[in-house]
Amino acid sequence: MSTLFPTVLSGPAPAVRAPELLRKGRQRMVLAGLSLLLVLTTLLCAALGAYQIDPWRIPLLLWPGELSMADAQTRAVLLDIRLPRVLLAILVGCGFGAAGSAMQALFRNPLADPGLIGVSSGAALGAALTIVLGTTLWPDALRVAGIYAPMLAAFIGALAVAMLVYRIAAARGRLALPLLLLAGIAINAIVGAAIGLLIYVASDDQLRTLTFWNLGSLAGAQWSLLAVATPVVVFSIAALARHSAALNAMLLGEAEAMHLGVPVQAIKRQVLIASALCVGALVACTGAIGFIGLVAPHCIRLVCGPDQRVVLPGALLFGAVLTLAADLIARTVAAPVEMPLGILTALLGGPFFMVLLWRRRGQLGL
């Protein structure tokens, strides 16, 4: 099969043409540039924050050993507050970027987003249920899970919705994407109504907790949380990356991909489950943070073309850079007050989405 579609599936073509070579060079340059940018952004985000830390003293602070009282606090801020937050930002950016690019390839639509099939809403419903009804519905679970209860519930909600949507859209090993989309719309509507109902019965305190959860924030970043979320996200990204070549083939059309020997149904199923896992785990950690999964892959595709083997790592890196930058703004611009991250990503992402729609008007026959 590699002789039939060499450039699409794997390995370099026997005779690579000049523009193709140019494109390969540009792709490599973009990925290298993004990696470098990610390293720089990470360092910048680790050094800057509401709490003033002299960047040159950071190595000294990180060096294990005796410290004065003030330095011990600085070290605690650096290690227990800022570092987990920076890492969570990277995790969120990578996860949403990877899930977004895989979903866009799967649906063959650059406007697809992990929220499309209702997974994010499922997570939001889980969290809302715990915040509003947790003390009446599952008090024992609340005692065990403590402050992680909304996160746990969000994760369960995301998985439950993913399973439900899958049940609706799949039968005998086949998965109908249009059905999946429509089921996602229905789920989004139902979840919207359910959350509305919860808002209606919520007490004042619960309402405010719910509102802040919905705005999304990385402020909950803690090592223990990262320890749980990282394996899930890394595993999901690995699963998505494994199918990059197959997703490329599926861009030609499902029938065509099947004729090329790609196990289309299995890949659709695995990409869907991996995306749901990834998004569910992340939304559970941070609340609703929109647009990263939409914007990052699309930018990479505009620059590098639609090859999923480039878009996925590119979106991963760019998503992380975007999230880091947005969170840096969120926690420094109004310090000591903190802005909700969800507001910032929506403020940046919304106009971008509009420009995207405007540019695609031609393709939609306008």
Place this chain on the structure above:
Amino acid sequence: MKPLIDVQRRLLLGGSAAGLLLGALPGLAFAKADAANPPRRVVVAGGALTEVVYALDAGAVLIGADTTSTYPAAAQALPKMGYQRALSAEGVLSLHPDLLLASADAGPPATLQQIAAAGVRVIRLGERHDVNTVREKITGVAAALELAARGKTLLQRFDSDWEAALAAVQKQRPAKAPRVLFILSNSGTQAMVAGQETAADAMIRYAGAINATSADGKGFKGYKPLTAESAVNCAPDILMIASESLAAIGGMERLLASPGLSLTPAARNRRVVAGMDSLLLLGFGPRLPQALTQLSAQLYG
């Protein structure tokens, strides 16, 4: 103490869940070390606690407060740490406090944990809406600031003021307790009414009146949206509203003309209590006796 931090750091770096439990330890250790000398840099999240600090004449130690700390005027000049329920760990720590006085509403919980883990003493005060909670706030803040003697004086003054306020209520209240409906409106669009277990409900009961939403043996907890028909059903004799809410609604005439409310005895007789801001009326701080006296005067005057 120092080795503790190192142990904690390694555990947390390992990402172990047990690290979270240990995270509370350095905070406790710091708290004990600090107990010898009074805190010099204090931040407050919660308007009532801020009032207590100023009432103790200890405003000088404050270096930051949240957005609900609107009284006295000096509190408004302090650096603002944002809304008490949405504190930022790094933001609070950037002020380098050695003590955080937090109301029961303050949070999120993970943030308070992080602040404590960074060596700042975190003291939470005030769970309920009653006089004893106010007394706990006064003694608690005084103890935290190591001003126990001043706390005692303030508490004595508070107690005698409270007795006087209750006595005034007893003298003023008529034989038949009026039905009072408390209306909350932050935006001016959707008004809410107070049910049981709210600060407004407690104030109405201290004033010897009846909360109109729970008058007939039914009722609900917390705040619910005001519907025209249920407003008529409640048949309040008096409407009670904080001055901010009245301004948000657009003044007395607008309030009295709103659907449903316009048909109540309160609107017919133009009986509205609206002279207090919400921190005074509902804050349950050291000005509680003053708030009750004013409320009673306006209800029965």
